[in-house]
Structure formats: C-alpha cells, structure tokens
Amino acid sequence: MRMVIWALLGAVVGFVVMYMALSVQMDFNFYAIAFQVNVILTALTLVLLLYIGVSILQMRKKSEAKVSDDEEDERDIWLYKKFSDTNMLVMATIVIGIVASAISLITNQPPWLELISIVAVTIAFILSLGVSSLVNKFYPDRNLPSVSEKNYAKKLLAASDEGERHVMLEGLYRSFNMLNGALILALFLLVVYSIGTGVSQLFSIFVIAVILLGANAKYFLLIRKKS
Amino acid sequence: MRTRLKELRARNGLNQTELAKRAKVSRQTISLIEREEFIPSLLIAVRIARIFNEAIESVFLFEEEEIE
Known part of the structure; x- marks a missing residue:
C-alpha cells in the first residue's frame, strides 16, 4: 500500500514538474557564476585536504601510542570512527575536486585556477591511497591486503x-x-x-x-x- | 537472541579487543554480537564459549519461539 502511495505521489510530482518544464522556458546561465563556484569548490577541496592530512597524522599518532588494557577498546573505537569519517571525507573531496576541475576546464577559467583544481584532486587521490593503507598499520597482526595489490577490494572482503x-x-x-x-x-x-x-x-x-x-x-x- | 558476552567479559577481566584476538575475529564483530545486532556462526560461537569455559547455550540465549 505504501509503495502504491509513493508511486502515485511520484507520478503526480513527475507530471507537475514535466508540465512546468514544458511550459516555462528555463533561463540559467551558469557561465556567469562559474568563476565564483569554481573558487568556492576549489577552496573547499583544499580545506578538506588539510583536514584529511591532519586526520591521518592524528590516526598514526593514536595507533602508535601505548595504552592500557582499559583504554584499548576506546582507542580502537576512536580509530574505527575516525577512519570511517576520513574515508567518507576523502571520497567527498575527490568528488568535489573533480567537479571543481571540470568547471575550470569546461568554462575556461584562469590557468592558475585550473592548475590548483587539478593538483587538489590529484592530492585527494594520493591521500585516498594513504588513508586506505592505514588499516594495515592499525591491525598489523591481521593478514590484510596492501592497497597496491591486484584485486584489493576482493582480497579485503575475503580477509x-x-x-x-x-x-x-x-x-x-x-x-x-x-x-x-x-x-x-x-x-x-x-x-x-x-x-x-x-x-x-x-x-x-x-x-x-x-x-x-x-x-x-x-x-x-x-x-x-x-x- | 540474547547474549551474556558483556557479563562474561567482565567476569574474566577481558576487554573486547582481547576477546576478539582470542576468538580470532575483529573487535567490531565482538561489539556487534554484544549489542545483539549480529548472530555469530557456529564456529565463532564455539570459540567464544570455550574461551569462557561455558556451554554455547549458556552464552547465547535463545527464546523458545526463536528455535521452534
């Protein structure tokens, strides 16, 4: 019943949006704001890269620190959550960085902006490898595959x-x-x-x-x- | 399914990380079992029960309607 209601709701919304699209001429010139959007997204990418870099250092430091038995679980929970958050941010940074680079290349932005956008997304890719490899540092006694190994995802799942x-x-x-x-x-x-x-x-x-x-x-x- | 894992860990002075090492699983798996969000395989259940020197059915408690 719930599915039917959602389907009917979707059909109504779809009809209204389609009707509006056909009757109203959209007039949106993205080129007019491309520079500003590009600068904002590139700046956001750089801030996220900085945050990811700091997070990697924090995780390395935490994983190397000696802790008592009582604190062992707390540390593992902290590392687990930080690792998940950082991975999510890395993915977001890559996506935002690609969008920023795409805007600068497609809308012919100044070369310096194109360069920063592309370098930022390249660093994000490199950092993604760095973050993934941290898991081996957290669990050295587990037989986890290295990021550079072939079929990494399949091996990680198997491990x-x-x-x-x-x-x-x-x-x-x-x-x-x-x-x-x-x-x-x-x-x-x-x-x-x-x-x-x-x-x-x-x-x-x-x-x-x-x-x-x-x-x-x-x-x-x-x-x-x-x- | 309910479990006495937390109580047994406390009794034996084991943290989740240590129990995980002994049971050859991750700490996350122990945490999931303890929170009753995941029913372990028979193999892991046996390992955990042996660590505490208990029978499986006294570590993992099933309601009668669950096993009927």
Whole structure:
C-alpha cells in the first residue's frame, strides 16, 4: 500500500514538474557564476585536504601510542570512527575536486585556477591511497591486503570476518538502493532540463543509463549465479 | 537472541579487543554480537564459549519461539 502511495505521489510530482518544464522556458546561465563556484569548490577541496592530512597524522599518532588494557577498546573505537569519517571525507573531496576541475576546464577559467583544481584532486587521490593503507598499520597482526595489490577490494572482503562483512553488506545494500533511486531521479531531471533549456543532456543520460544497467546487471547476475 | 558476552567479559577481566584476538575475529564483530545486532556462526560461537569455559547455550540465549 505504501509503495502504491509513493508511486502515485511520484507520478503526480513527475507530471507537475514535466508540465512546468514544458511550459516555462528555463533561463540559467551558469557561465556567469562559474568563476565564483569554481573558487568556492576549489577552496573547499583544499580545506578538506588539510583536514584529511591532519586526520591521518592524528590516526598514526593514536595507533602508535601505548595504552592500557582499559583504554584499548576506546582507542580502537576512536580509530574505527575516525577512519570511517576520513574515508567518507576523502571520497567527498575527490568528488568535489573533480567537479571543481571540470568547471575550470569546461568554462575556461584562469590557468592558475585550473592548475590548483587539478593538483587538489590529484592530492585527494594520493591521500585516498594513504588513508586506505592505514588499516594495515592499525591491525598489523591481521593478514590484510596492501592497497597496491591486484584485486584489493576482493582480497579485503575475503580477509574480513563475518561481523565486518555483515556491516559492509548492510551498508552497501542500502547505498546500492539509494544510488539506484538517485540515478533514476538524475535521469528524470536531465530529461526535464534538456526539454526546459533546449540544451541536450543526452550524453549524460546515456552515461547514467549505461552505469545503471551495468551495476544492476552485475548485482542480479551474481545473485542468480548463487541459486 | 540474547547474549551474556558483556557479563562474561567482565567476569574474566577481558576487554573486547582481547576477546576478539582470542576468538580470532575483529573487535567490531565482538561489539556487534554484544549489542545483539549480529548472530555469530557456529564456529565463532564455539570459540567464544570455550574461551569462557561455558556451554554455547549458556552464552547465547535463545527464546523458545526463536528455535521452534
């Protein structure tokens, strides 16, 4: 029943948005604010990079410090949460950095801004490797793969115990469902934007469609194989 | 499923990290079991029960309707 209500609500909202898009001519010139947006996003990337750098140092220091038995659990919980937060920030920094670089390259911003944006996103990629490799430092007695190893993700999953896999499964499944919904919404928005502005977003629509088809095919074929 | 893990750890003076090392799992897994958010496999349940020198059914407590 809840699904039906959501589907009907979605249909109504979709109809209204589509109707508005067809009747109202969208007039949005991103180029007019591209420089400002680029500077803000690049500055945000740099601030996040700084924060990630400090977090890495904090985690290294904490993992090397000698603690009593009573404090051992607290330290591990702190490291676990800090590691998760830092990983999330690294991913956010990479995404924001790519968007900033894309804006500077596509809208022909000053060379210094293009350079800073690209260098920032490159540092973010390097830091992502640094953060991932920290896990070996936290748990030296565990046989965890190195980030540079081939099939790192597969080996990490294999080296994880059942509790960790349970947490990963829950997180990944929720994230997969959210991503599916978000990408379908993105397709819808791109169609509306294309119609509203007359600027074709077909390339992005094709790319998102291929990603959706590929990711879902991989998931469902894997499930099917385990029958 | 309920568990006496926390109580048994306290009785034996073990922290989660130490119990995890002995049971050959991560501290996160011990924490999940303790919070009753995850039912461990038989193998891990046996390991944990042996560490405390207890029978599995006295460490992991099931309601009658769960096993019916």
